[in-house]
Amino acid sequence: MKSRAFAYPYVLWMALFVVAPIIIIVVYAFSASDGSFTLDNFSNMELYLSVFGRSFGLALIATITCLLLGYPLAYALAHEGPRAQGIMLMLIMLPMWMNFLLRTYAWMSLLEKTGLINRFLGLFGIAPLNMINTPFAVVLGMVYNYLPFMVLPIYSVIVKIDKSLLEAAQDLGAKPSTVFTRVIFPLSLSGVLSGITMVFVPAVSTFAISKLLGGNKTMLLGDLIEMQFLGGSYNPHLGSAIALVMMVVVMVCMFVMNRFGSDDEQVVMF
Amino acid sequence: MKRKIVSIVLVLAAVMMMLSLSSCGKEYDGEINVYNFGEYIDEQTYKDFEEEYNIKVNYTTYETCESLYSVLKLGGADYDVLITSDYMIGRMANEGMLMELDWDNIPNYELIDDKYKKLEYDPEELYSVPYMWGTVGLIYNREEIDEEITSWGALFDEKYSGNILMFDSPRDAFGVALSYLGYSLNTTDEAEIEEAYELLVQQKPLVQGYFQDQMYDKLESGEALLGAYYAGDYICMLENNPSLKFVVPDEGSNWYVDAFCIPNSCENKEAAELFINYMCQTDVTLANMESTGYASPNTEACDIYAEDLDESLAEIMFPSEEVLSRCEVFLNLPQNILDLYDSYMVKLKA
Missing domain, CATH: 3.40.190.10 (Periplasmic binding protein-like II)
Structure with a gap:
């Protein structure tokens, strides 16, 4: 029983800074500016359908790209010697020590028409590629910023897989490809699921990336919500309603995804 | 273990030092x-x-x-x-x-x-x-653009597609469109505002994006060739890029x-x-x-x-009276018009 007491500070923290804000968002979402109950904030939601669609679409593309890039990397990483692992992990983490906005600004000067990449291509007489201010640049920004969140959980699961299981599979005559699909991948699924969650959730609510790399033309949910609180149209009630709908949709996505894993591989919420 | 403790103490000491540096100074x-x-x-x-x-x-x-x-x-x-x-x-x-x-x-x-x-x-x-x-005007890159621009029309011209910058703030963006259409910047006629919105929708495929402070760097570096911006910033840009030109278009503008x-x-x-x-x-x-x-x-x-x-x-x-007579000051608009601006702005970018 005693050990439970140590959790109280955190319980208090959760109540104050997680539960209370959610309640405030719900209250705001269901009220008008004069404080009366209303559903108006939700009734106009279809106006923002394209923003919802784009945010979830781009986040999905970014998550799949992260998985395709991140899984092989995590796999390779887990099979290196301890020294190489240390160095490579450090290289993956290193960019995260720099401010997120700074990293995104750096991409701006890489992708611009007069940027480094196009100037380099220009040396070989290649016409400038149109990269900045496109949805492509936004996805690139997401992948760059969130890739470590995919690599690290997958890596930490793969590295703990019992080698004797792989040897047993080989002894029983499994081809290397079968060992991977029947043994390694199923065992690493919990890492994959938390990787997907850790990339998809922040990617859906991303803001600033579309402003810096997307030229403000591809508005995402994060930008739309920011606009209601800090930007042009001051309307925290609508902003809360959008945030609430987004939370519900993300929860549904996570719920569906977790059905893919078995009971002990479920992550985060359910 | 001992080494670990020593290194933790060292890190803490470094952090403390940075803290004290930031708060030092006088009363x-x-x-x-x-x-x-x-x-x-x-x-x-x-x-x-x-x-x-x-x-x-x-x-x-x-x-x-x-x-x-x-x-x-x-x-x-x-x-x-x-x-x-x-x-x-x-x-x-x-x-x-x-x-x-x-x-x-x-x-x-x-x-x-x-x-x-x-x-x-x-x-x-x-x-x-x-x-x-000051005034809002059209800034363009004379080195790349081989004509004298005197109209807001250039910002809606397909031949400059991909090189145009537009304001991100609703009053400024709509101001440009309203000026071009020959309407008052402070119009409360919803049909006129809608017309301006339609113009901005048509313009969207031509623009690089909607910016505010970032516009400065993009025009100065030649990343974009034309955009509406402020006279004062133009004068600062000129120091690094003398091929830029500033014009208050004939249709008028905002001062x-x-x-x-x-x-x-x-x-x-x-x-x-x-x-x-x-x-x-x-x-x-x-x-x-x-x-x-x-x-x-x-x-x-x-x-x-x-x-x-x-x-x-x-x-x-210090624009002359002649230039200023073409320009209008923004006035505060009634709430329903401001809401209209906002919903158009979201629709434009969504």
Whole structure:
């Protein structure tokens, strides 16, 4: 029983800074500016359908790209010697020590028409590629910023897989490809699921990336919500309603995804 | 284990040292929080103010008037001095968000030309002290664009597709479209605003994006070839990119006054007024003009500044009556029109 007491500070923290804000968002979402109950904030939601669609679409593309890039990397990483692992992990983490906005600004000067990449291509007489201010640049920004969140959980699961299981599979005559699909991948699924969650959730609510790399033309949910609180149209009630709908949709996505894993591989919420 | 403890202690010591570095320095008699547009002051001027009056200035910046309004409305902000545009001052004054100024504490108000006083946003001169004024015009890269541009039409012209920048703030973006269509910038006719919105929708595939402060770098570096922006910034850009041109299009444009005001959140009104008064001093004004490229409403400072200013630059910095007669000041609009602007702006970008 005693050990439970140590959790109280955190319980208090959760109540104050997680539960209370959610309640405030719900209250705001269901009220008008004069404080009366209303559903108006939700009734106009279809106006923002394209923003919802784009945010979830781009986040999905970014998550799949992260998985395709991140899984092989995590796999390779887990099979290196301890020294190489240390160095490579450090290289993956290193960019995260720099401010997120700074990293995104750096991409701006890489992708611009007069940027480094196009100037380099220009040396070989290649016409400038149109990269900045496109949805492509936004996805690139997401992948760059969130890739470590995919690599690290997958890596930490793969590295703990019992080698004797792989040897047993080989002894029983499994081809290397079968060992991977029947043994390694199923065992690493919990890492994959938390990787997907850790990339998809922040990617859906991303803001600033579309402003810096997307030229403000591809508005995402994060930008739309920011606009209601800090930007042009001051309307925290609508902003809360959008945030609430987004939370519900993300929860549904996570719920569906977790059905893919078995009971002990479920992550985060359910 | 021992080594681990030693290294943890070392890291803690380093962090403590950084903390003490950031908080070191002298004791101030007071403190004011100033909120201004980006790149809109000579930073030395408020440092000199700190030195002279022993009042600490916490200086922060914002991008659009609308975001300033949101920050104030959300509450929790404790600004003492704001620098913002005419129409936003009108809106905040209407909604009772500003304090009346005590003119005894701002004797330098006398230095400001009557032309910039009692304008429509503050007709009884209760709330604001003009800081800078200027025009919005079309900036274009003469090296890449082989024609003299005199119309907003260039921003809607397909031949410049992919090279155009547009304002992100709703009043400015719609202002350009309304000017081009020959309507008033302050129109409350919903059909006219809708027409402007349709124009912006058609323009969307042609523009690189919707920007505010970022526009400066993009025009200066040649990343974009044309865009609507402020005269003062043009003058600063010119130093690094002499092939840029500025024109107030024939259809007319926006001219604006940005002014100091004190929001209700101010806790140290006397210090705030002292700051405003200091900023109106002719020598300080000159430093700010030099650094921002904008024209001050202080005639004495303008005369001194214009003495050794190139004539072509003077025409842009201090536009003639003929140019100004084509331009309009933004006025505060009724709430239903502001809501219309917002919903169009979201639809445009969504």
